[in-house]
Amino acid sequence: MEKEEYTIEKEEYITERVDDDKADHLDADYDLEEEDDSPIEEVRVTISNTDDPNMPCNTFRMWFLGLLFTAAVSFVNQFFYLRQTQISIGYSVVALVSLPLGHLMARILPTGDFHIFGTSFSLNPGPFSIKEHILIGTMTAVNTSTAYAVDIVILQKLYYDSEQPFIAGLLLVFTTQVTGFALAGALRKFLIRPAHMIWPSTLVTASLFRSLHTTTELQEDVGRMNRMQYFMLVSFGSFLWYWFPGFIAPTIGVISWICWIAPNNVVLAQLTGSNGLGIGTIALDWAAASYYVQPLVTPWFAQVNILIGFILVVYVMVPWAYYTNLWNSKNFPILSADLFREDGTEYNKSLILTNNVLADEKYLAYGPVRMDSFFALTYGVGFAGLTATVVHVILYNGTEMLARWRSARAENEDIHSRLMRVYPEVPDWWYMFLFVASLGLSFVTCVVWDYMPWWAVFLAVGLAVFFVLPVGIVQAVTNQQPGLNIVTEYVIGYLLPGHAIANVTFKTYGYIVNIQALAFTADLKLGHYMKIPPRIMFMAQIVSTLISGVINLSTATWLVNTRPNICTPQGYPFTCRSTNTFYSASIIWGAIGPARVFGNLEGALYSPVQWGFLVGAILPIPFWYATKMFPHVMWLKYVHWPVLLAATSNMPPALPYFYTNGLVLGFIFAFLLRRYRYDWWARYNYLTSAALDTGVAICGLIIFFAIQSWEGKMPYWYLNPNPNLADPNAAALDHCALGGLAYNPIPAPV
Template sequence: MDKEEYKEERFTERCDDKVESIGGDYDLEEEDDSPVEEVRVTISNTDDPSMPCNTFRMWFLGLIFTAIVSFVNQFFYLRQTQISIGYSVVALVSLPMGHFMARVLPTEDFNLLGWKFSLNPGPFSIKEHILIGTMTAVNTSTAYAVDIVILQKLFYHSEKPFIAGLLLVFTTQVTGFALAGALRKFLIRPAHMIWPSTLVTASLFRSLHAGNNAPGDEGRMTRMKYFLLVTLGSFIYYWFPGFIFPTLGVISWICWIDPENVVLSQLTGSNGLGIGTIALDWSAASYYVQPLVTPWFAQVNILIGFILVAWIMVPWAYYTNLWNSKDYPILSPDLFREGGEAYNLTMILTKNVLDEKKYEAYGSVRMDSFFALTYGVGFAGLTATVVHVILYNGKEMLARWRSARLENEDIHSRLMRVYPEVPDWWYISLFVTSITLSLITCIVWDYMPWWAVLLAMVIAIFFVLPVGIVQAVTNQQPGLNIVTEYVIGYMLPGHAIANVTFKTYGYIVNVQALTFTADLKLGHYMKIPPRIMFMAQIISTLISGVINLSTATWLVETRPKVCTKDGYPFTCRNTNTFYSASVIWGAIGPARVFGNVQGAIYSPVQWGFLVGALLPIPFWLLARHFPNVTWLKYVHWPVLLAATSNMPPALPYFYTNGLFIGFVFAFLLRRYRYNWWARYNYLTSAALDTGVAICGLMIFFCIQSWDGEMPAWWGNPSDKNYDHCPLGAANYYGVIS
């Protein structure tokens, strides 16, 4: 067998796809490259189709990390301070494992039912590595539908069979992938649909697979050694804020001046506005801001938006007693009666549906001013995003929409011709199956009517392409959660579970479609055979769905008082906020909360829609009139208004501590120690995440699951007031609900 015959045979074995004929070998000229500069400097314009990709190593490591990441991220999702293992951690940890398997696995060929394969087809390749990362990346965020299952069991006491929840998870996660197939022509193949976030990921993988003796690296610590050392340090340190000395994570030192002063506690306590609170806990400081990863420009916008809302608007509203705010805590995701008592939803429901007579007798729902204002800011952020994109990117978006239909293929599209494309009928079959299962699930287990399923899908499909173009060009993804809640809240008022189910199908299907599309674009850049990418994404998504739901079910059934303050650390801040939203938008309905029905006092927040639409206009006009005033170009109202979109459940001190770390790393070190920053910054973030996650799991499984506790002392008070500021969660009159 000559060299070319051997190469062709090995390619067929390694990638498990036949090479499509494109008229002979493609001759790549030196000047033939992407027309987009960012892509040219990041992505290689060559490809080696013989490189291993569909291998035993890839599937083994990919499935292992899928299981681990799905479990860890769901486990920590229910905790007070969350930890999320992302792309970078998996990329770094799987690399030495892949190289180790390439050294120790047997190289001989095996024959299984006529299929010839090798456990070890050669050196561990970047294509295998990217597929491993992609299998875990689609599961970095836990399945959104799991919250519906928890909600029904703990809050609405109407538990459904496990299979019902599993089908709900499967259909909401996979339907989006089916839509992604329809987006390939417009969002993947065109050169100008660059998907900036995929360039970062591609750069990470290319750096990890570059030679160890790169110019300028002589005598410096290897990236892997640095990663392991920081991971070890993070693991050792987290024993203190995570178990031995929890007060380290919430040092509200200003509050200690006078802990009995209610106003001081509300302003400076960790459960209040957190002014001055120091969090020596990486899981708290990093989760929402991601200070070592988020660009400094974006962090500045977040900082301004945070101060504007959390430290200016909210204190003004609270201490002027807007909406009788002083009867409630200054920051809480909970719902209240008019006098400040906790709102008992069972008093207004009959068979989990709003009973209008009971509601009139019991009284309308109330929330703290922070919660109400963040809804108004969310309304403003939605319209500001639309107007901002039209003003700043409108002409460019229109041109790129046309180019998506008309432009010639770039080098990357031509190189991908060698790999057979996923047939359309695969995506169509997947979509039809998903829709069918969605209808069966929602009708059989009474989640919502059949027409609501179809309407949610129409909303997701209608918005997926325009939102996808925005994300592909600007790296922004306007959220549809408010739109979906509003629509079904008016169409099916009084039905809480139907509301959150509709939101999940209308919102998360759209999000999942674009998440999958981004991964397909990464595969396009890195020349991953599309059919292998398809199978890797589908299989990992199904496995992660089972693990997400199983993990959440296990925790709910085994942890006492889970999702309550007494269930610390499993307080489920996100799920509690999800519950409050289900009450506001579903059980009671937007008309009774934000409309003009039966004393809906929060109707003024709907002005946020108009305010958000108007805010970008004067700054756009000023930027055009004064083109030399640089700072005007950086005023980005969608980012400013989205800064507090995670609050609640996020706490203010998460932001302040994260932004301070971001100032050190994203600004100071990047500007004054660029070589160190370029080499170690992202590794540092990944290593800190990994160390905290491993330590958190060890604390739980080795100590807490056996009912072990750290003895109570000042740094670990028995009353769980770790910040020693007990009135931070009280109302203005010092009453703790």
């Protein structure tokens, strides 16, 4: 049978620039016409509008390399997760390393057919294809973030002395990872098929893979650098440059130049130091500047919302609260995730627990927990962000959601949805069976091994289901994801105060199930763009998720059982920074409980932040109403309260200068270049983001494995200061030591 190509080509090349307002328009009030390209500009310039259904993808090469990288990345990322310096191998590194291996297998594997159980297949069906490559990347992308539930297992063994058998932890990992995947099937009609649900981060990945597989020069490439050459050049430049902020001269990653005017002035240091509010701090480090904002990927209207939210919280609310000494703020640093006593000394959590449960008499004798005003205010803003997300999606997307619910396939489709018709869709019952099975195992796991009561399982998953669509719509359009960690901790903290393990387990089921659902949905959207058969994508995701879960937990268990003093300063480099933060959260939300911190029990100091729930629910309403009253006032349509209120959700641990530097780059790339150098932006923007990520990742791995893992160090000099110097400003990385300290000095011990 001759190879047939199912191809729809453009009838004409679009040369006229689309107006920014149309390109970024969020509402679904346009007609999705039967045209031969996407109506969304960002998709048009990045994703091909052709497909070859006969291109091999479900091959031995794909499964061999996919499983190999799944195992390797799962081990490496979990290993480094527990270390002081965390490194995560991501999409771009796997894409680069797997490409030559795929081509090598296409050269050396036998081409003959094999017959097993009446089925004929070939180990080598032809050249290594982009679809095989994307499936390999998708399988390993599941492991970029380690399984969240592993931290619960570590907490029980190291902090609460209540270790459970390995099978209990494994089921906890499996159920929290897979239940979210089951939800992704229900989101397809809302978050994958609609053209205006673009998922900006998938465009970066698609651009990377297309560039790696470009083999012919297009007419538009004549006389210009092709995408593969550009990608390799930028990646190499990023690799070379990262040696400076990553190893040779770390100070250039945190240039707090304003603080240098008077580094001993505590107010100036707190406002301009990199460990304070970071006003004016320059970060010549792509890893820091792209940490949260993702400036080349996030749409400009979303970055403007982030900027406004950032300014309101970091530059208005926090200085006001801190320097008016609200909640005795001056006793603490201006920005910190640590917990304190009222006088600013460290809060010793072990002095308030008996058998890992809060002892009321000990707590009352020792005193209530305190946090800095920044930390408290960001919780309040986070509360507002959650309710704003629900109200915003109901107002702005409610009509469309109902229409799609009633008739998911009745509307016209864009070119990518029409091209996908040739592939059999995953039946709904597959996802339903997976959801029921994983929910049943969740119930058994939590009840048998006493993680939390049976009703808490259904409540946690119910919260994840309730929020998954509104959060998904926000992420699909803006590339920002409001998290559910706060609301899950809040809910179970009130229902089961004093039970730390139940708190973190409930948070994991409510928060991670939501996160996993959207992560899998993003992968499905990438498959939609790149025309991957849905059933093959389904199997690749399921298999890699189960394998990565086993390896994550096995690696963590091995380290915990073999490394002395792990997760303590004496266990360096295995100090478990993230796990210790997880433990602190289990104390404040679980052991102590939100009633004593944010509620009305025993005069909770931070109770006013709960008004955030009401404020967030109200804020979107007048702006939505204004868009109806004044439809020609375009800027009103771009006010996005979920993004605006979620702007500071990562702080702490994220630092303010991450945002300011990222937003400056966003202004250059997402606004100036897009508007005034559109041809360059359309051709290279997303590819630039992927190339910069790749260079940093490869350099970071080499620095660690080739130098730091062998105890190698860069000699100390001005741009790599010695932390042991007597002069604290000379010893600080940004030469601004007071930026991370309290306004009022901590009292000397008696």
